[in-house]
Amino acid sequence: MFLKKIYPFITLAIVSVLFYSCNAVDDKKTVPETKNLRLPVSVQDSLVLSLDKSPMDMSYYPADYPKQKMVTPGMANPVARVIYSRPQKNGRIIFADSTVTENVIQHYGHEWRLGANEATEIEFFKEVAINGKKIAPGRYILYCLPYPDKWKMIINQNLYSWGLHIDKTKDIAETDIPVNKTNVEIEYFTMLFQQATGGCNLVMSWGDVRAVLPITFQ
Numbered sequence: 001m002f003l004k005k006i007y008p009f010i011t012l013a014i015v016s017v018l019f020y021s022c023n024a025v026d027d028k029k030t031v032p033e034t035k036n037l038r039l040p041v042s043v044q045d046s047l048v049l050s051l052d053k054s055p056m057d058m059s060y061y062p063a064d065y066p067k068q069k070m071v072t073p074g075m076a077n078p079v080a081r082v083i084y085s086r087p088q089k090n091g092r093i094i095f096a097d098s099t100v101t102e103n104v105i106q107h108y109g110h111e112w113r114l115g116a117n118e119a120t121e122i123e124f125f126k127e128v129a130i131n132g133k134k135i136a137p138g139r140y141i142l143y144c145l146p147y148p149d150k151w152k153m154i155i156n157q158n159l160y161s162w163g164l165h166i167d168k169t170k171d172i173a174e175t176d177i178p179v180n181k182t183n184v185e186i187e188y189f190t191m192l193f194q195q196a197t198g199g200c201n202l203v204m205s206w207g208d209v210r211a212v213l214p215i216t217f218q
Contacts, residue, residue: 054085054116061193061200077125079217082142082202084115086188094207095146108147113164114204115189119143121159128199129216130155131175140172150176151204151211180210 058081062068065078093104106112114120119141128135135155143164145152157170182205189206202213 053090054087056083056085056117057191058083059192061195063193079126079200080122080124080128080193080202080215082120082122082191082193084120084189084191085117086190087116089185089187089207095148095209106146109145111143111164111166112146113141113143114191117162119159119161119164120191122155122202127218129218130173130213133173133175134218135173146179148179150178152176153213175213177211177213180212182208182210184208 060066060081061079065075065081069075087105089105091103093100095106095108096104098107098109100107120143121139122142123139124135124137126137130153139159140155140157141159141161141164143154143156143166145154152174153176154174155172156166157172158165158167185208186205189204191202191204193200194203195201196214199214199216202215204211204213
């Protein structure tokens with residue numbers, strides 16, 4: 001009589017255990033291994049992560065300012081920083097004249113955003129001067145017209161654009177800087193600040209080309 005009374009409860013317990021076990025097996029089949037999961041970078045790329053071929057970078061003057069500030073609380077603001085993306089040479093011709101139409105990144109005499117993706121931004125935290133032209137504190141875009149022997153560097157106020165959408169009415173300063181050839185091949189376009197007499201230099205290198213923009217502190 002006792003067994004008859006508890007039989008329904010035993011049956012229910014067995015069914016519950018079997019149901020849970022089946023679901024656990026199904027879960028193992030449907031959930032991919034964590035080590036194989038990669039975050040999407042776009043709606044079209046929902047399953048596989050395609051690393052940006054031109055990663056964003058930021059350089060400060062003084063160099064490594066955020067790290068220095070952590071060590072020295074109350075440190076004065078930096079003088080400048082540049083925010084840009086770093087395209088890779090990847091076997092291509094970086095600069096060429098318009099007769100070269102294949103495997104070239106940038107033609108001479110055409111506007112270049114000094115990088116990739118969004119327009120390159122430069123920010124000054126105090127008044128500076130470029131080629132004698134005073135530049136007020138603020139954020140700007142920086143672009144250039146490259147030539148074999150020089151780059152025409154231009155500072156412009158048309159911020160926040162993908163690519164380079166130039167409004168020439170917002171140019172505020174320009175200067176020509178010489179181009180030098182080096183013995184070192186730089187795979188990724190690189191921008192960094194270096195200390196200089198009376199200010200700093202923004203050094204730009206890619207391939208075997210090196211150009212330097214002098215910035216004077218006021």
